[in-house]
Amino acid sequence: MKKLGAAILGLMFITSAASAQQRVLDKVVAVVGNGIILQSNIESDYARYIYEAGANGLPPDMKCQLLQHQLTQKLLAQQAVIDSVTVKDEDVDFEVDRRMRIMKQRAGGQEKLEAFLKRSTIQYQDEIRPDIREMLTAQRMQQKITERVNVSPQDVKHFYDAIAKDSLPVYSKEVEVGEIVFTPALSKEEKQEYKDKLEAIRQRVKNGEDFGKLARVYSQDAASAVDGGDVGFFDRAQMVKEFTAAAFKMKAGELSQVIETDFGFHLIQVIERRGEQVHARHILIMPSITESSLDRSKSKADSVFKQLIGNKKIDFSNAAAFYSDSKETKFNGGMMLNAQNVNARTTYIPTELLDPQVALVVDTMKVGQISKPVLITSQDGHKSYKLLYLKSVTDAHKANLDQDFPKLKELAFENKINRTVSQWFEKKRKDTYIRIDAEFQTCNSLKDWVTTTTAQAKP
Incomplete structure (x- = not known):
């Protein structure tokens, strides 16, 4: 084989x-x-x-x-x-x-x-x-x-009217779900052992050991480790800001200090500069979440839940903007977006597209309800606590202009493009x-x- x-x-x-x-x-x-x-x-x-x-x-x-x-x-x-x-x-x-x-x-x-x-x-x-x-x-x-x-509302109506009624798309059950995410954060002391580990590798490179070989052994970025940590060329918009800031200050052959990003700790070596692009390689060490950090995250989630349920002085949208650690949803009132319909930025999500862990909780909730803190494990193994909010439920139905105008507008636009x-x-x-x-x-x-x-x- x-x-x-x-x-x-x-x-x-x-x-x-x-x-x-x-x-x-x-x-x-x-x-x-x-x-x-x-x-x-x-x-x-x-x-x-x-x-x-x-x-x-x-x-x-x-x-x-x-x-x-x-x-x-x-x-x-x-x-x-x-x-x-x-x-x-x-x-x-x-x-x-x-x-x-x-x-x-x-x-x-x-x-x-x-x-x-x-x-x-x-x-x-x-x-x-x-x-x-x-x-x-x-x-x-x-x-x-x-x-x-482009398509006007009239274009959308003409497109909809031209579809035979028995050929109208059928949309499955959809929900609008909000989240406030509490990501476990390590204390300064908990982080130090990982920084020390990468600093020791940095010293080995400075003493003459091959960066690529060390990356293959120690880097936890699986995609680049196999190639000696090589991440190829990138511009200023393609990497997280801390990584970019360090790489674009360096000359070819230079070695960075230990850099911290949301992904962990990086050691960067620039290979080549070409205009507004940098070719670099890195070694990534990702800290492991501790039970203490999970407990701290849970405690914070409990506190926010009590605020939302108790005195009603803060609503879910404002709480998400203030407390959530999710960059994707915190500035959207905490509302999740349909990953299959990113261009339309719709908050209506078919239940089959929800994370199964989220779907299991939402299925037991009533519209307008906020869940207690739920421990969610992402596909890459990262754990976080979430407060979930069920804003609306739309049952399965045939497409109609009143409920599905954004979806029909997208279909009409694609049709006109084609x-x-x-x-x-x-x-x-x-x-x-x-x-x-x-x-x-x-x-x-x-x-x-x-x-x-x-x-x-x-x-």
């Missing part, structure tokens, strides 16, 4: 940027304007999907879909040249670096990845950079095509020379793409 996984992983990393000899043996499967799409482009994407979903999880026309995706990307990228739509070098660098970090993590480190690739990661990055640039350019061009799309893009492609396909290899001309999804009949033609 391991050998099969390695073979698929290796195949996943093959790209159209192959060696000259491979290109001679490659095949052009489509011509779009002044661009070409190679068989190897399709095969590498197909291998990646097999790796992620398994061969049985792919639709039978997957290669047709992949070619259609690349055709659309080529059209958008070529229009971007005409409209002077560009992407910054640092955006390309960031995306290349992001992909490389994922690949290194999956492969088990840089050395194993290079063994799969049969080339250095630096060489591979240079090979995929043109494809990444084209992808980002196409995305930017599509954003330009749809940037003026129609705008489809109309653009329909016009652009007619104005662009497109040739598709006979192997793919049987694809239903590609029938409207051929502008020249070339079933027997050889590219």
Whole structure:
């Protein structure tokens, strides 16, 4: 099983940027304007999907879909040249670096990845950079095509009225739930042992030991530890402020003091500076919550609960803003947001999307009720006490304008976006020379793409 996984992983990393000899043996499967799409482009994407979903999880026309995706990307990228739509070098660098970090993590480190690739990661990055640039350019061009799309209340009503009544979406039971989170905090004395541990590692680096080797052994950031603590390039907005502040003050090769963030304690070493981006590696030590800190958290939660239930001098929204440790909800009146509908920022959450621990408590509550402190364990194992507030319950129902206007507005917007893009492609396909290899001309999804009949033609 391991050998099969390695073979698929290796195949996943093959790209159209192959060696000259491979290109001679490659095949052009489509011509779009002044661009070409190679068989190897399709095969590498197909291998990646097999790796992620398994061969049985792919639709039978997957290669047709992949070619259609690349055709659309080529059209958008070529229009971007005409409209002077560009992407910054640092955006390309960031995306290349992001992909490389994922690949290194999956492969088990840089050395194993290079063994799969049969080339250095630096060489591979240079090979995929043109494809990444084209992808980002196409995305930017599509954003330009749809940037003026909006929907009015009248548009939403027309969209709703056009849906057959027996085809209206059915929404499951939804709730609005607020939270006040009390995260256990270590005392200064409790933190010191972890700071001392990282300080000892810092001294070992200063004395000549390899930072990367120490990161692999001691860092508790699983994503970067396997790669010697390397977190790749990042800008000022991508890391927590304490980490960013330290990294952007340093020169290449410098070693930081021990830095504290919400994640724990970090030792940072800058590898490279490039404009407004820094390439760094770090060692993370995460303090363990003590029973004493949990007790302190519980005591604070009990106190706030008594205030809310007792004298009524403070309401839940204000209490959340003042006491909650959750950065996601404290400035939203404590209300949780639907994670699957972040753009709409809706507080209506289908019960099946709630944390099962929260759902178990909410199921026993009445609307308007506040729970006693509940101990919740997150997916990453962190514990906190929460006060939960059930603001409303909406039973399962067919969509209607009164209850579901925000959801219907989002559906209407997506529909208008899709129609705008489809109309653009329909016009652009007619104005662009497109040739598709006979192997793919049987694809239903590609029938409207051929502008020249070339079933027997050889590219």
